[in-house]
Amino acid sequence: MASIAGKKSGLTWAVQLSVAALVLLWLFPTVGLFVSSFRSADQISSSGWWAALFPSEQSEVYRTADPDDTRVPDGDGFVVTGNIFEDAPRDILSWGVSSRDIAAFRPGETADMKDGEQLTLQPDGSYEWRGSADQLKGRGQRIFVTATVPPEFSLSNYETILFSGSGQDNMAKAFFNTLTVTIPATIIPIVIAAFAAYALAWMEFPGRALLIAAVVALLVVPLQLALIPLLRLHLEIGIGKGYLGVWLAHTAFGMPLAVYLLRNYMVGLPRDIIENAKVDGATDFQIFTRIILPLSFPALASFAIFQFLWTWNDLLVAKVFLIDSTGSTTVMTNQIVELLGTRGGNWEILATAAFVSIAVPLLVFFSLQRFLVRGLLAGSVK
Amino acid sequence: MFTENPALLGFVTIVIGVGACLGYFYLSNLVLDTVIFPAKGSKAGRNINRANMVRPWLFLFPALFALTVYLAYPVFETLRLSLTDRSLDGAFVGMDNYRQMMNEAKFWEAVRNNMLWLIVVPAVSTAFGLLAAQLTDRIRWGNLAKSLIFMPMAISFVGASVIFKLIYDTRPADQNQIGVLNAVWLSFDGGLGSVLALQVLPSVLLLAFAGVVAYVAWLFVRDIVASGRDRSLWLMPLRLLVGVGGLWLIWVSLSGLGGLWFSEFPYGEPQTWLTVPMWNNFFLMIVLIWIQTGFAMVILSAALRGIPEETVEAAIVDGANPFQIFFKIKVPQIMGTIVVVWTTITLTVLKVFDIVFAMTNGQWETQVLANYMYDKLFRANDWGVGSASAIIIMLLVTPILIWNVYNARKEMR
Numbered sequence: 001m002a003s004i005a006g007k008k009s010g011l012t013w014a015v016q017l018s019v020a021a022l023v024l025l026w027l028f029p030t031v032g033l034f035v036s037s038f039r040s041a042d043q044i045s046s047s048g049w050w051a052a053l054f055p056s057e058q059s060e061v062y063r064t065a066d067p068d069d070t071r072v073p074d075g076d077g078f079v080v081t082g083n084i085f086e087d088a089p090r091d092i093l094s095w096g097v098s099s100r101d102i103a104a105f106r107p108g109e110t111a112d113m114k115d116g117e118q119l120t121l122q123p124d125g126s127y128e129w130r131g132s133a134d135q136l137k138g139r140g141q142r143i144f145v146t147a148t149v150p151p152e153f154s155l156s157n158y159e160t161i162l163f164s165g166s167g168q169d170n171m172a173k174a175f176f177n178t179l180t181v182t183i184p185a186t187i188i189p190i191v192i193a194a195f196a197a198y199a200l201a202w203m204e205f206p207g208r209a210l211l212i213a214a215v216v217a218l219l220v221v222p223l224q225l226a227l228i229p230l231l232r233l234h235l236e237i238g239i240g241k242g243y244l245g246v247w248l249a250h251t252a253f254g255m256p257l258a259v260y261l262l263r264n265y266m267v268g269l270p271r272d273i274i275e276n277a278k279v280d281g282a283t284d285f286q287i288f289t290r291i292i293l294p295l296s297f298p299a300l301a302s303f304a305i306f307q308f309l310w311t312w313n314d315l316l317v318a319k320v321f322l323i324d325s326t327g328s329t330t331v332m333t334n335q336i337v338e339l340l341g342t343r344g345g346n347w348e349i350l351a352t353a354a355f356v357s358i359a360v361p362l363l364v365f366f367s368l369q370r371f372l373v374r375g376l377l378a379g380s381v382k
Numbered sequence: 383m384f385t386e387n388p389a390l391l392g393f394v395t396i397v398i399g400v401g402a403c404l405g406y407f408y409l410s411n412l413v414l415d416t417v418i419f420p421a422k423g424s425k426a427g428r429n430i431n432r433a434n435m436v437r438p439w440l441f442l443f444p445a446l447f448a449l450t451v452y453l454a455y456p457v458f459e460t461l462r463l464s465l466t467d468r469s470l471d472g473a474f475v476g477m478d479n480y481r482q483m484m485n486e487a488k489f490w491e492a493v494r495n496n497m498l499w500l501i502v503v504p505a506v507s508t509a510f511g512l513l514a515a516q517l518t519d520r521i522r523w524g525n526l527a528k529s530l531i532f533m534p535m536a537i538s539f540v541g542a543s544v545i546f547k548l549i550y551d552t553r554p555a556d557q558n559q560i561g562v563l564n565a566v567w568l569s570f571d572g573g574l575g576s577v578l579a580l581q582v583l584p585s586v587l588l589l590a591f592a593g594v595v596a597y598v599a600w601l602f603v604r605d606i607v608a609s610g611r612d613r614s615l616w617l618m619p620l621r622l623l624v625g626v627g628g629l630w631l632i633w634v635s636l637s638g639l640g641g642l643w644f645s646e647f648p649y650g651e652p653q654t655w656l657t658v659p660m661w662n663n664f665f666l667m668i669v670l671i672w673i674q675t676g677f678a679m680v681i682l683s684a685a686l687r688g689i690p691e692e693t694v695e696a697a698i699v700d701g702a703n704p705f706q707i708f709f710k711i712k713v714p715q716i717m718g719t720i721v722v723v724w725t726t727i728t729l730t731v732l733k734v735f736d737i738v739f740a741m742t743n744g745q746w747e748t749q750v751l752a753n754y755m756y757d758k759l760f761r762a763n764d765w766g767v768g769s770a771s772a773i774i775i776m777l778l779v780t781p782i783l784i785w786n787v788y789n790a791r792k793e794m795r
Contacts, residue, residue, distance in 0.1 A: 011704060012520070012521075015517050015520050015521060016521055018517055019514075019517045019518055019521060019524070019527050020527075022510075022513075022514055022517070022527070022531065023527050023530050023531060026530060026531045026533075026534065026672065026675075026676075027530055027533075028562075029542075029545045029546060029548075029549055029672065030533070030534070030537070030545060032545065032548055032549065032562065033544065033545045033548060036548065044560060045553075045557075045560065046558060047558050047560070048558065048559060048560050048561075048562065048565055049548075049560070050562070180391065183396060184395045184396045184399055187396055187399070187400060188396075188399040188400060188403065191399075191400055191403040191404065192403055192444045192445050192448065193445055195403075195407055195441040195442075195444070195445070196441060196442045196444070196445030196446070198441060199437075199438040199439075199441035199442045200442070203437065203438040203441070204438075205435065205438040205439070208438075209791070209794060211442070211446075212790065212794065213787050213790060213791055214449075214454075215449070216786050216787050216790040217783050217786070217787050218449055218453045218454065219786065220729055220779050220782055220783045220786060221453050221457060221776070221779070221783070222729075222732060222733050222752075222772070222775050222776060222779055223453075223733070224733065224735075224752055224755055224772045224775055225456050225457050225460045225772045225773075225775070225776055226452060226453060226456035226460075227456075227759065227772075228456075228459075228460065228463060228759060228765055228768065228769060228772075229455065229456040229459035229460055229463070230452060230456055233451075243391060243395070244395075247395065247399075248448075248452070249452065251448060252448040252449065252451070252452030252453060253452065253453070255445055255448050255449055255452075255453075256449065256453070259445055259449075283411070283415070284411070284437055284441075285407065285408065285411045288441075309535075309536055312538070313537070313538030313539065313540070313541070314538075315538070315539070315540055315735075315736045315739070315740075316735055316736065316756070319760075320760075333538055333540040333541075333736070336540050336541070336544060336740075337540055337739065337740050340543070340544065340547070340740055347548060347551075347560070350544055350547075350548075351544070351548065353544075354540075354541045354544035354545065357538065357540075357541055358536070358537045358538060358541040361536040361537065361538070362533065362536050362537070364536065365533060365535070365536035366529070366533075369529055369532070372535075373680055376677065376680055376681060377680075377681065377684050
C-alpha cells in the first residue's frame with residue numbers, strides 16, 4: 001500500500017520476519033507430529049522430535065567379541081579384532097574403557113590398561129585388543145563411545161498402522177469405514193440441496209422469503225440438540241445405529257449450509273440465460289440440469305469440500321449414530337480417541353495414526369484450496 | 383448381505399441415493415406435467431399455471447423434509463424431553479431437570495469455562511487473523527504463507543488434539559522432555575531472562591489487553607452518559623452488557639497481573655500442563671485458536687482487499703503512518719466482516735466438543751457445556767438433564783440466530 005505514495009516502506013523487513021515467525025509457529029505443531037511418526041518408540045521417548053532433525057551426540061556402550069571364541073595367538077599373547085559398528089557406522093568423537101572416564105581417548109589412540117593389556121579403537125570402529133591369556137578371557141571388553149548419530153527415520157510405524165498392526169493399532173479398517181461414511185454423505189446432500197437452491201433462487205412461489213430465513217436460522221442450530229430425538233427416531237423406525245443412519249444424519253446436518261451456499265451462488269447467475277431458455281420452451285427441470293448445474297460448478301465444489309472435510313473429521317455424529325457396541329464400524333477419529341485412552345504414552349502409534357487420518361484432508365485441502373476459499377467467502381462475507 | 387462389505391455398501395448407496403434423488407425429481411415433474419395437470423385439452427392454460435405453482439414444492443420437498451425432521455423437529459423434541467424424566471417413563475416433571483442441573487457444581491464449571499472460551503477464542507483468533515491478513519497482503523510470498531496458516535482448518539479436532547498433546551507432554555524430571563512446552567519451560571531458571579519473558583512480557587500484554595477492553599467498553603458505554611446521541615432503547619441492554627463484561631475482563635486481567643508477580647514459579651520442574659486448573663483451559667483453547675485463525679485470516683484478507691484504494695491513498699497524502707492507516711482507515715471499513723468472523727467463531731466455540739473430549743474429557747476443571755451434555759446423555763444416560771443442557775446451548779446461540787436472520791432479511795429487500 002505504501003508503494004502507492006511512491007516510497008518503499010521501511011517496515012518491509014519487519015513484516016517479512018513477522019510473517020515468517022507466524023508461519024513457523026503455525027507449522028511447528030504439525031511438523032512435530034509428522035517427524036514423530038517416522039521415529040521409533042525408543043527414539044521418541046529419548047529425545048524431543050526437534051532434536052531428531054540434526055545429528056546428535058550420544059553416548060553408547062559396546063562390547064568386543066567374546067575372547068574365548070575369537071582370540072588368536074599373536075607374539076607372546078593373544079589378540080581379538082573386530083568392529084563394534086556392525087550395521088550402523090557412527091562418527092566417533094571420543095571413547096573410553098571405564099565407566100568413570102568414558103571420554104578418555106580419541107579415535108586412533110591406544111588405551112593402556114593394566115599389565116600391558118592394550119585396546120586400540122580406529123575411527124571406523126575397528127578395534128584391536130591385545131593381552132595375555134589371563135587378560136583375554138570371559139566376556140568381551142566394554143567400550144564406551146561418544147559419537148554423533150545421524151538422523152534416523154523409518155516407515156515401520158506406518159507399516160504397523162496400515163498393515164501389520166493388530167487390534168486397535170491397525171487403522172486400515174477404520175480408514176475404509178471413514179471413507180464409507182464420507183463419500184455418500186458428501187454426494188447425496190449436494191443433489192438434494194441443488195434442487196432446493198434452484199427453487200429458492202429462480203422460482204416464484206408464496207413463502208419463499210420465509211423459507212430462506214428458515215434456512216439461515218437452521219444454519220446455526222447446534223447439532224447437539226438433534227442427538228437424542230434423532231437417535232430415538234432411528235431406533236424406533238428400525239434404522240438403528242449404522243451407516244444408513246449416519247448418512248441420513250450427515251445429509252441433513254449439511255443441508256442448511258448447502259442450500260444457503262448454492263442459493264447465494266445461483267441467484268447471481270445471469271437472468272438472461274434462464275429467461276431465454278424459458279422462452280425457447282425449456283422446462284424448469286431442463287433449465288436446472290442443462291444450465292444451472294454446469295454453471296454452478298464452483299459453488300458445488302466448495303460445498304463438496306466443506307462437507308467432505310466435515311464428515312471426515314467428525315467424531316460426534318459418528319459416535320452417536322454409527323458406532324455400536326461391537327465397534328466394527330469405528331471411524332478413524334473415534335479410534336484415535338480410544339488410542340489416546342489406552343496407548344496414551346505410545347507416541348509412535350498415536351502420531352502415525354493421527355497422521356494417517358489427517359493426510360487425506362490435507363491432500364484435499366492443498367489441491368482444492370481455491371474452491372474452499374471461494375466457498376468460505378460466499379458463505380460469510382456479505 | 384451388503385453389510386459384509388462396507389465399501390460395496392457405500393458404493394451401492396451412492397448409486398441408489400443419487401439415482402433415487404434424480405429419479406424422484408425427474409419422475410415427479412413428469413407425473414405433474416402429464417398426469418395431474420396435462421398441458422393440453424380445454425384446460426391447458428390453467429393446468430400449466432397450476433403445475434408451475436406445485437413445481438417449486440417438488441424441488442424443495444427432499445431438502446425441506448430433511449431440514450424439518452433432522453433439525454427443526456429435534457429442537458422442539460429436545461425442549462419437551464428436557465421437561466420430562468426418562469426413569470419415570472417420560473412423565474412431565476416441569477423444571478426439575480433444570481433445577482437438578484443448576485445444583486451441580488460441574489454444570490457451573492462448564493458454564494464458567496464456556497464463557498471464558500467464548501471471550502478468548504473468538505477475540506484471539508480474530509486478532510491473529512487480522513494481523514496475519516494485513517501482514518501477508520504486503521509481501522510477495524503472502525499466498526504461500528496464507529495457505530500454511532490456513533492449513534489447520536483441514537485437520538480434525540481429534541487430530542489437532544493429538545498434535546497438541548504431544549506439545550504438552552510431560553516426562554519425569556530426570557529424563558529428556560519430549561513435549562516442546564516443557565522443554566522450553568525447563569530452559570527458564572529464574573534469572574533475568576525468565577523475569578523478562580515470564581513476568582514483564584505477560585504483564586505488558588495483560589495491561590495492553592485491559593487497555594483495549596477499557597477502550598472498547600468506553601465506546602459502548604459513553605453513549606449512555608453523553609447527551610445528544612442516538613439513544614435507541616433496545617441498544618441499552620447491549621451497552622450495559624458490554625460495560626459490565628468489560629469491567630469483569632479488566633478485573634480478571636489485573637488480578638492475573640497480581641498473580642504473575644506474587645506467586646512463585648516452580649522453575650526446573652516439568653509441569654503436567656493439562657492438569658493445572660484454570661491454565662489448562664487456556665491450553666485447550668490454544669488448539670481451537672490454532673485452527674480458527676486461518677479461517678479469520680482468509681475472510682478478513684478478502685475484506686481488506688475490498689477496501690477502496692482512494693481512502694488509503696487519501697490517508698497517505700494526509701501523512702498518516704501505517705498504524706494509523708490500519709486502525710483508523712482500514713479496520714473501521716471492515717467492521718462488518720469482523721463481526722461476521724467473530725460470530726462464526728463464536729458458534730464453533732459453543733459446539734466445541736471433540737477437543738475437550740479427546741484431551742481431558744472435562745477432568746481437572748476443564749468441562750464445557752457440549753461435553754457436559756454428552757456426558758449426561760451417553761454416560762449417565764440422563765436424557766432429561768442432557769436435553770436441558772442442550773437447550774442452554776441453544777439459548778446461547780439464539781441471539782446470533784436472530785441477528786443472522788435479521789441481516790439476511792435486510793439484504794433480500
